[in-house]
Amino acid sequence: MSTPSTKAPIYPRNTWYVAASAAEVTDKPLGRQICGERMVFYRALEGRIAAVEDFCPHRGAPLSLGRVCEGKLVCGYHGLEMGCDGKTIAMPGQRVRGFPAIKSFPVEERYGFIWVWPGDKEAADTALIPNLQWHDNPEWAYDGGLFHIKADYRLMIDNLMDLTHETYVHSSSIGQAEIDETPCKTETIGDSEVVTSRFMEGIEAPPFWKMALRSNGLADDVPVDRWQICRFTPPSHVLIEVGVAHAGHGGYEAPDAHKVYSMVVDFITPETDGSMWYFWGMARKFNPGDASVTAAIKQGQHKIFSEDLEMLELQQRNLEDYPERQLLKLNIDAGGVQSRRVIERLIAQEQAVVAEVAVA
Template identity: 65%
Template structure:
């Protein structure tokens, strides 16, 4: 068992603004934006900004401030016509660049322009840049090699969670909680017993844990079956959590038949995946959580994808209740000081990167 040194730390540290602005965040999935005449736009709050998303006549994504320049109504309550967004209040027609196109029986040439947000549609997601549009560099978009390979399958979902997005980062960068929160699916006592290592490589924080000669928990017994391996096998298991700005966590997870090389074992003797976590702030105490799993075994098995998605959804719903209740406690006791142990190093290092990015934006 690890020896943990307890230190008291303030509950919140760093700049007052809690998220970087000049970064690409997942705003929605491509499937959430309907195509065609009469399609309904999508309204969503991202990093404190209320934004309306829709597709123009060419199917391209547009993202505008969710504010009609006429009377301030939400444009997300309107509809799409001829590739333009029509306000559902008085029929004002808005172009993709944020300029009013027309309005029944009215002159609109002097209507104020509303804000337009840079977007990229890639990997099945729509990404938004909430900061300075002049700095919106597509090259800074998080690269997902698995999303470009036919050898991988992906399935996922979305949760709207009422807590500070950084609490989810903490949660994902310290998987010790699996033993307790997810005891019936992915948790096992060996997680507590295995040493955890945290390191920083450039702008990436890595927390990793390896377990040798263990029994596979229920979720990974299913994974072994899906990979065509005996589900009751003794396995070596790994968890490698990778945090990248602004708030993405990719977790390499898997099991291999014991003694075959563990994480480095041949694909024929293991079931491995990447837990995909895109955490997009909504407000100071809420966020959008785009979760999923990419796997490189049985990639053409759609039924297995659905089964994994269902199982993963149940696992993450258990996190949801814990995190929302944690947030309520923190709001109720804002002056309490929280303990930091060595198992919290991944979350602490991740927050340090977030705070550094914010300070740089503010010119501090």
């Protein structure tokens, strides 16, 4: 059972996070910590997804070490059976119906992911799950993966909302000097979306994008226009429109016949204050039927994000070792800074509601 933290919260709870890919939850329960809560995900009757605390009320054993039998979660220690609502159902030779219920969590399977709401169950609204336009769309292809990273999830948001690091961290794949040399624009749309964009014209495509051009039957040795449009939405989702088009055909607005266009998918889910689950992938709108292209892109992305993983974990170590250090803020940090402000506002709103309830 999770121990309440005395630290100020760093992530909102009344929101949907990606907890797992749908493929991860099969016939066995899956244990995963989300926002400090140890949860277990499993498939109940007819494959419906369910999530409860990863804590057996009998002896405190992790339910994720159990099994699923006829839609019921069975503890692997003494056979206690749990329902989707967190209430005990039965136990061999024992009367357990009076046991207090453990927590259950609103959970939804959609777009190939398992989404969980770790906060107030009454506030959960499935309409707030973002729409992923490429899912099951024959014009698109998607694949991705998962990293566990020992770093504050906000560091990944900073990383993704400022792509100037590509020139240095990813110099052999997607980095190039023109990223540094081209100004980026950052704006906040409404009260929650932050967009950072950069458009480069008449440049040489870096290695990753040369591969993408060739895979779509386009020349890779001519000047291209390149774009990066990073969109942050709460609680910690970053979707990045990326691509290149042969120069002189309209850049971002170029017809499909002259460009390769993709959406980098980043769902960042806090595990604890100092660790995260990072669900990454790429949805592409070119040559969607070629499985070899999908595999090559996934392999390339894995390498790129592995480079980020090493940087972020060592950055986290430095920040923990030197908490008194004041970090510099530059104009390139605007996307991350504004995204953090959105997060802080949401947390403040949640804490104000908690305070009101406590006073009442």
